Amino acid sequence: MMFRSVSGPLAAAFVLSTLAVAQAGVPSWSxxxxxxxxxxxTPAPAPTGPPPGVTCTSTAVAMRDKTLLxxxxxxxxxxxxxxxIVERSPYAxxxxxxxxxxxxxxxxxxxxxxGYAVVFQEVRGTSISGGTFVPFTQEINDEYDTIEWAAKQxxxxxRVGTTxxxxxxxxxxxxxxxxxPHLYAINPDxxxxxxxxxxxxxxxxxxxxxxxxxxxxxxxxxxxRTGIANGTPVTTIEQEINAFxxxxxxxxxxxxxxxxxxxxxxxxSYPEAHFFYNWSDHPTYDSFWLSQDVEExxxxxRVPALIGGASIxxxxxxxxxxxxxxxxxxxxxxxxxxxxxxxxxYGHAGDSGTPTFGNDSTPWAANLADEEPAGEQLAFFxxxxxxxxxxxxxxxxxxxxxxxxxxxxxxxxxxxxxxxDFPLRGTxxxxxxxxxxxxxxSRLGDGFLSAAQSIPWRRRTPSAPSxxxxxxxxxxxxxxxxxxxxxxxxxxxxxxxDQSTVELRNDVLVFTSDAxxxxxxxxxxxxxxxxxxxxxxxxxxxxxxxxxxxxGLTHNVMDRVVAARYRLGDxxxxxxxxxxxxxxxxMEVGNTATIFRKGxxxxxxxxxxxxxxxxxxxxxxxxxxxxxxxVVAHQTLLHDAVHQSLIQLPVAPGIKAP
Numbered sequence: 152m153m154f155r156s157v158s159g160p161l162a163a164a165f166v167l168s169t170l171a172v173a174q175a176g177v178p179s180w181s182x183x184x185x186x187x188x189x190x191x192x193t194p195a196p197a198p199t200g201p202p203p204g205v206t207c208t209s210t211a212v213a214m215r216d217k218t219l220l221x222x223x224x225x226x227x228x229x230x231x232x233x234x235x236i237v238e239r240s241p242y243a244x245x246x247x248x249x250x251x252x253x254x255x256x257x258x259x260x261x262x263x264x265x266g267y268a269v270v271f272q273e274v275r276g277t278s279i280s281g282g283t284f285v286p287f288t289q290e291i292n293d294e295y296d297t298i299e300w301a302a303k304q305x306x307x308x309x310r311v312g313t314t315x316x317x318x319x320x321x322x323x324x325x326x327x328x329x330x331x332p333h334l335y336a337i338n339p340d341x342x343x344x345x346x347x348x349x350x351x352x353x354x355x356x357x358x359x360x361x362x363x364x365x366x367x368x369x370x371x372x373x374x375x376r377t378g379i380a381n382g383t384p385v386t387t388i389e390q391e392i393n394a395f396x397x398x399x400x401x402x403x404x405x406x407x408x409x410x411x412x413x414x415x416x417x418x419x420s421y422p423e424a425h426f427f428y429n430w431s432d433h434p435t436y437d438s439f440w441l442s443q444d445v446e447e448x449x450x451x452x453r454v455p456a457l458i459g460g461a462s463i464x465x466x467x468x469x470x471x472x473x474x475x476x477x478x479x480x481x482x483x484x485x486x487x488x489x490x491x492x493x494x495x496x497y498g499h500a501g502d503s504g505t506p507t508f509g510n511d512s513t514p515w516a517a518n519l520a521d522e523e524p525a526g527e528q529l530a531f532f533x534x535x536x537x538x539x540x541x542x543x544x545x546x547x548x549x550x551x552x553x554x555x556x557x558x559x560x561x562x563x564x565x566x567x568x569x570x571x572d573f574p575l576r577g578t579x580x581x582x583x584x585x586x587x588x589x590x591x592x593s594r595l596g597d598g599f600l601s602a603a604q605s606i607p608w609r610r611r612t613p614s615a616p617s618x619x620x621x622x623x624x625x626x627x628x629x630x631x632x633x634x635x636x637x638x639x640x641x642x643x644x645x646x647x648x649d650q651s652t653v654e655l656r657n658d659v660l661v662f663t664s665d666a667x668x669x670x671x672x673x674x675x676x677x678x679x680x681x682x683x684x685x686x687x688x689x690x691x692x693x694x695x696x697x698x699x700x701x702x703g704l705t706h707n708v709m710d711r712v713v714a715a716r717y718r719l720g721d722x723x724x725x726x727x728x729x730x731x732x733x734x735x736x737x738m739e740v741g742n743t744a745t746i747f748r749k750g751x752x753x754x755x756x757x758x759x760x761x762x763x764x765x766x767x768x769x770x771x772x773x774x775x776x777x778x779x780x781x782v783v784a785h786q787t788l789l790h791d792a793v794h795q796s797l798i799q800l801p802v803a804p805g806i807k808a809p
Contacts, residue, residue: 204227205228207223207225214297215296220293220297221272234312236259236267236313237311239322240273241318242255242318243256274290274322286318287325287443292329293322295329311335314340320340321343324342325443337456343470350365353712355725360630360643363406370418370421370424373424407763410781412431412778449479450482452481452486454486456486458491458492461498462494462496462742468739471573471676474491491549492549496552508554508564509565551567551569551744553672553746555748558748575674575806581671583600584796585755585757587662589615589617599662600754617787618660619786620657622760628758628761629762631707632644650756651705654697662755666701672745672747672806676801677742680795681790681796681797683796685770687730688728688730692757693757693761694710694711695757696755698752699754701750710740711740712761715734746806757796
């Protein structure tokens with residue numbers, strides 16, 4: 152491994168001792184991540200040399216509280232002043248940092264080839280940076296301080312932009328709402344807007360597997376930092392990390408099944424994973440979540456944003472909310488008119504291949520810049536940091552990758568479409584009603600979707616007023632695919648997956664349309680509205696939208712969950728239901744850009760669990776982390792003339808598969 156030589160007043164004893172050990176030689180296990188949790192036992196790629204004409208120096212930057220953060224500065228060889236691009240990451244472990252390390256750091260360093268100064272920083276409490284890691288909230292001040300530090304350096308023009316994916320996008324939003332005077336543009340990719348809703352909770356329900364898989368990502372780092380501070384030999388530290396990894400692999404299933412949730416204490420002894428428990432201390436939307444809720448601070452963002460999102464991503468809803476919110480409520484004309492969106496196929500969950508939709512690399516700036524890094528990024532920063540008239544402002548406001556599922560097999564495709572907005576102007580809402588003849592349980596049942604009389608799958612036979620199923624938390628519906636944090640979760644498959652096995656369960660209500668007579672391009676936000684009652688004091692309801700292929704294979708398009716106590720909104724206090732009384736549930740299911748092709752069928756599935764993606768609701772009125780007694784709930788979905796249950800699809804005008 153190549154380790155940085157650190158200049159500047161690195162006075163923190165931990166930082167100095169870590170560097171001393173690193174330079175003496177340490178094992179080559181990697182703590183570097185990509186979009187989310189990865190196989191942290193995988194050796195890191197060997198560091199490569201600098202891009203042509205680029206230099207790199209390593210230093211430490213002091214934050215306002217004097218905490219020192221490890222920072223690499225990439226500059227063009229030719230001396231001068233350059234606009235700055237900042238990227239800040241929590242994912243470089245103590246043995247995987249320094250100039251030109253593959254992963255996040257090497258790609259961003261390539262901006263220096265195009266006349267930028269690049270600042271790459273390891274966030275507070277990670278790798279060899281000082282302080283304690285407290286996700287999200289710490290970045291409000293630290294991002295601000297780093298931006299303002301970069302603007303004042305002798306190699307800087309004073310114009311700063313930021314870039315990065317996932318957490319590296321979240322910290323951009325945190326910094327932007329603090330309004331640094333020298334910030335001119337941000338480029339957050341697959342990053343959220345309200346972190347209570349995702350990645351930690353979802354409409355009041357704990358996103359259980361994401362937390363269980365994410366917190367351990369920082370534990371090898373924690374073991375190393377603690378060991379070095381205590382003077383533990385490096386070989387012993389490596390043994391401790393290997394032992395933890397083996398224990399995690401052997402016990403993650405047990406961790407998943409733990410009840411009550413508060414009894415899952417396996418990560419509690421590792422300081423860098425304490426955020427897992429800090430989040431559980433805030434199970435409702437309170438001042439903790441308000442302080443980091445981007446949606447409440449859009450007017451404070453005064454710079455344009457190039458926002459990335461994806462159809463199969465845990466920040467699916469947040470990315471669109473940020474795009475729409477900033478264009479409407481941004482704190483300057485530049486923020487409102489200059490913000491653009493690129494909507495991809497795959498986010499954190501990745502390309503599962505079951506089915507695949509091809510390569511969703513963005514071609515946005517093909518006519519603006521024919522260079523790497525990604526053309527849209529370079530065109531964006533050239534325009535706002537260098538003042539280049541490259542046509543960027545005239546590019547489409549939204550570039551959308553439209554999914555085209557296969558008719559048979561698992562090889563689909565997709566295509567890019569440029570639009571003035573997301574959803575497209577002229578989009579109409581297709582409302583489909585859920586109905587049955589009383590037995591919608593499983594895909595072998597009689598559940599159907601019906602629409603207006605002009606739609607050919609209209610059902611005219613009198614239908615039943617409701618469907619019922621039993622939800623037993625001892626035997627929850629298993630998670631099969633979805634917008635999870637990572638494609639390599641230890642607990643279940645993610646992304647697009649065939650749903651046929653899940654659809655055989657009697658505790659899954661399945662409603663299917665007739666085969667479509669023509670292509671149906673669904674681009675935008677899908678909403679659900681349904682009436683349900685339960686025998687329990689509280690419970691959950693799940694909604695899943697599915698594409699049924701002509702050959703019988705299926706794939707999930709999106710899914711969502713809501714806790715009954717939060718049916719009025721997860722930012723409001725819990726409002727418990729009266730058992731066996733019907734209540735209306737209205738749900739923003741998510742965003743997509745897909746074509747339901749001719750011959751395919753639209754399917755909606757309703758149930759009460761999706762485990763372990765979501766923690767099981769044990770059907771009691773206890774707090775989610777305290778629930779320990781399991782109650783079996785009897786659920787009824789209503790779909791009579793008074794209590795209509797509906798799915799609403801945004802149908803885009805003039806979109807056809809190639």
